[in-house]
Amino acid sequence: MDQNEHQTDAHRRPKKLIFAPGDIAPTSNEPTPEPQPQAIPASTVLEALRTSTSTPNSTTETEVLSNAARAHQFGTNPPLTISQIHGTNPLHQFNTWFRDPRLPASSAPETCTLSTASLPSGRVSARVVYLKELDERGWVVYSNWGSREGKGGQVFGLSENADTLDAMPEPDSEQPTITAEVGSGNKWGALTFSWASVERQVRVEGLLEPLSREESELYWRTRERGSRIGGWASWQSRVLWSAEPGQMEENQRRKSVIKLQGALDGDEAVPVDIDQTDVEDGRASLELRVKEMEERFAGVEDIPLPPFWGGVRLVPESVEFWQGRRSRLHDRFRYTSTAAMSTSTPPSIPKSSTSPWIILAITSGAFAALNGVFAKLTTDDHTTAFAQSLAHLFGLESSPVIEMLTRGACLGLNVLCNIIMWALFTRALTAGPSTVKVSITNTASNFLATAVFGMIVFQEAVGGLWWLGAAMMGAGCILVGMREGA
Known part of the structure; x- marks a missing residue:
């Protein structure tokens, strides 16, 4: 494909x-009441009419710093x-x-x-x-x-x-x-x-x-009818009304004076018809557009x-x-994303094939098996035969000293393999998708490598139970992979 x-x-x-x-159909057909504008207190109006500015002095700086708002x-x-x-x-x-x-x-x-x-x-x-x-x-x-x-x-x-x-x-x-x-x-x-x-x-x-x-x-x-009408009626990012700064200041000052006069007369209520003291700001054009769309789709149940x-x-x-x-x-x-993003066609999120964590988990399992091999050579009778073989290889006579040196070397290799195993396993956990996948992969690798080393180094036989365990381990890896990929 x-x-x-x-x-x-x-x-x-x-x-x-x-x-x-806002897009879910309402449970009630009752319209939402329009919010009523509140009158502006006279003190606020007077404050708004001030045109002078103040410069901070040493007193205000001290007050600000002593009462600074902490983040x-x-x-x-x-x-x-x-x-x-x-x-x-x-x-x-x-x-x-x-x-x-x-x-x-x-x-x-x-x-x-x-x-x-x-x-x-x-x-x-x-x-x-x-x-x-x-x-x-x-x-x-x-x-x-x-x-x-x-x-x-x-x-x-x-x-x-x-x-x-x-x-x-x-x-x-x-x-x-x-x-x-x-x-x-x-x-x-x-x-x-x-x-x-x-x-x-x-x-x-x-x-x-x-x-x-x-x-x-x-x-x-899925949108309610009003939202669909609004989708047709609105002119996205189009300016409905504009004015020069001087005109805006004059309009604002005129409205403020009218409201201030009402406040001084004891009547702080804003007129019922806000347009009596307001100026045209384009809202009427938008509402007219909405009415036109409502008429256009009056008999249409499913607005396109x-x-x-x-x-x-x-x-x-x-x-x-x-x-x-x-x-x-x-x-x-x-x-x-590791995908190249130089073109205008957005690529899909890449799915990794062979990730580094898999190699790290398998290698960690192999070193865990080697750790077991050297631990066994440190205390097992096979170490004596191994020491004699080394002495014969270098033309030396077998002695307890050579056997002790061999056991010491195996102990050192045991510790080294243990350190490498944990280092690789920790990196695999960091890079892996989940601890379960990393742990099962690591255990399966350890299971197989231990059996191979046992057959090669210690001439151990692999019985039917081992094959049963290997099959169950493989099935577990497959099931976990399917679960994580779902």
Whole structure:
């Protein structure tokens, strides 16, 4: 199966969505009451009308330094160790943190910041979005991409005369390469999750790829009707109203004076119709657009997906997990992709074939077997025969001294093999995906090597029980491998 076929199959797989609270159908049909504006106290208005500024003097500096606000000290979590981190898959590690029971749904842990940059200027912009899916390729968010100035133009690029993105590009269509040319898209992006209640943060950096229209429609159908109308009505990143600074200052001063007069007269209530004292700020244009969309889809039960609206997946190049500690000695663990990221086509997360930890675990098991061989030669009768063979090889007469030297050498080799065994085993645990896989691989290697050395060095016979144990050991390795790969 080639890469395009693999990507197509991946897009068609069913997904488990993570819904944002605002996109789940409400349990009640009662409309949410509009928040009522509160009157501004007269003292606040007078303070706002001041135009002078003050310069800190020695008195204020002394007061500030003597009552300095101390930075928050992180102490919720114990030190983060490598044994608590998934060995190979940052997606699994993210899911573990995301499902932390200390993160209630009311805290909206799916809230994250999406950062993109324009080319060729390199100007970065960021906005808060909701994570909606986490699949085998990366993190998925949905939004309106139909703007030249906003993230749509930054990510997908627009022709020089285009004002909007007419339609979301398909995953298999040709995408603009990552260059600094005018109108080209910049697929690099970043997501940041900040969970203050558990003192944790996750940063994801990589390449953005569009979802297929079928995938976007699947999520679109879960949105409530008002959200669908809003998706059609909103002009992403388009300015609805603007004013010169002088005009803004005059408007603000006029409104403040009117409110101050009302406060001095004993009436601190803001007028029921806020537009009586406010100025046009573009909201009426947006509300008119909403009404137009409501009329357009008045008889349509299933409002279709806008062509400029859809989902993108951030395929990670690096994922950093941060956890706060006292005295700013924070813990950071970062996963980095070994695949080349020089092209605009986001590669899938590579699956390692023969990892270094396997070689380390097997070698550690072999040295454990050698450790047993030399331990046996230190105390066994075979040492006498071995010492006589060495004396005969070098033309020496057999003596207790040669036998003692041989036993001492075997003891030294025993200690050396033991040190090497533990060093390799510790490195295998550090590099391996799990302690279970490393331990079983190490034990299987030790089991087989011990039998081979026993047959060669001590002429030991291998019976049926050994073959039964070898078969069970192999079956255990297969089962653990299947369980870890699931």
